Amino acid sequence: MDGQLSIFETKPRKDITPKAVNVASIPQRSPFRYPGGKTWLIPVVRKWLRQCKEPKKLIEPFAGGGIVSLTAVFEKLVDQALMIELDKEIAAVWEVIINGNHSWLAEQIYSFDLTPEHANRILQKEEKTIEEQAFSTILKNRIFHGGIITKGSGLIKNGENGKGIKSRWYPKTLHDRILAIGYVKKKINFETGDAFEKIKKAKHDFGTYFFIDPPYTIAGKRLYTHFEIDHDALFSLTAQLEGKFMLTYDDTEEIRNLVDKYGMDFRTIPMKTTHHIQKNEIIISDNFGWWE
Numbered sequence: 001m002d003g004q005l006s007i008f009e010t011k012p013r014k015d016i017t018p019k020a021v022n023v024a025s026i027p028q029r030s031p032f033r034y035p036g037g038k039t040w041l042i043p044v045v046r047k048w049l050r051q052c053k054e055p056k057k058l059i060e061p062f063a064g065g066g067i068v069s070l071t072a073v074f075e076k077l078v079d080q081a082l083m084i085e086l087d088k089e090i091a092a093v094w095e096v097i098i099n100g101n102h103s104w105l106a107e108q109i110y111s112f113d114l115t116p117e118h119a120n121r122i123l124q125k126e127e128k129t130i131e132e133q134a135f136s137t138i139l140k141n142r143i144f145h146g147g148i149i150t151k152g153s154g155l156i157k158n159g160e161n162g163k164g165i166k167s168r169w170y171p172k173t174l175h176d177r178i179l180a181i182g183y184v185k186k187k188i189n190f191e192t193g194d195a196f197e198k199i200k201k202a203k204h205d206f207g208t209y210f211f212i213d214p215p216y217t218i219a220g221k222r223l224y225t226h227f228e229i230d231h232d233a234l235f236s237l238t239a240q241l242e243g244k245f246m247l248t249y250d251d252t253e254e255i256r257n258l259v260d261k262y263g264m265d266f267r268t269i270p271m272k273t274t275h276h277i278q279k280n281e282i283i284i285s286d287n288f289g290w291w292e
């Protein structure tokens with residue numbers, strides 16, 4: 001940029017350097033391996049939800065692996081959680097676990113004899129019931145590279161320790177996680193649908209906490225089937241919420257400009273990606289009284 005500093009570079013940063021989070025110490029409650037999953041942010045989410053002792057509801061409009069809703073309900077940080085997801089393949093898993101027969105899915109995973117032939121038979125079936133779709137999604141998420149289930153992703157070939165497609169297939173663990181969710185699912189609602197619609201509907205819900213983790217693509221890296229959303233519109237909608245919110249993004253110039261445009265407050269957190277790349281995540285919220 002011809003030696004000039006952009007606004008982005010001159011703006012003071014509000015950094016915190018939290019104690020390094022040992023992700024292994026955070027209970028893994030989701031049946032998904034989720035690219036960009038927020039397990040590492042759980043200690044911050046706990047603080048955010050503990051700021052007020054009143055009964056509260058959580059809405060996670062871009063649920064993905066749903067780690068925030070699951071943790072919040074398991075740890076009694078909220079009384080009720082609502083998860084929303086648009087992707088049909090991911091949504092099928094939550095429809096079956098939360099709204100359907102979760103034990104069926106748990107058993108199916110536990111008893112499945114994973115071979116490339118058996119896996120292909122499941123994945124290639126065209127007309128699937130919602131249960132078959134749920135099972136197929138879990139399978140893909142475990143045996144495709146990096147857990148990525150978009151079109152064009154491929155089967156793991158050699159996997160960890162040359163174990164091939166079985167390298168990420170932990171049937172007993174998945175079975176147990178799904179049964180555990182079954183015990184608390186009365187406190188969780190799941191809806192297949194569009195985050196924007198649901199946020200709009202709940203705009204005036206004063207006692208609601210919104211954990212908003214939208215898809216954000218950098219350098220064209222596509223992790224999700226639904227990856228194109230209107231970020232400006234999401235900021236605009238978030239700024240109108242009467243409840244509390246936490247909005248998370250990669251820390252980029254585009255996002256900082258939106259934070260400025262809507263007069264919001266933020267903090268940044270350094271984190272390491274699964275590929276051990278150090279980057280900053282930006283956390284935008286309506287008040288940071290709980291942070292200090």
Ligand SMILES: C[S@@+](CC[C@H](N)C(=O)[O-])C[C@H]1O[C@@H](n2cnc3c(N)ncnc32)[C@H](O)[C@@H]1O
Nearest residue numbers: 034037038062064065066086087194195213226
């Ligand atoms: C960054 S991921 C969420 C990850 C999640 N926080 C976790 O830790 O597992 C974003 C999710 O939003 C979903 N999504 C994209 N557009 C959506 C929309 N308009 N409405 C609802 N969900 C959407 C994607 O399919 C993806 O699962």
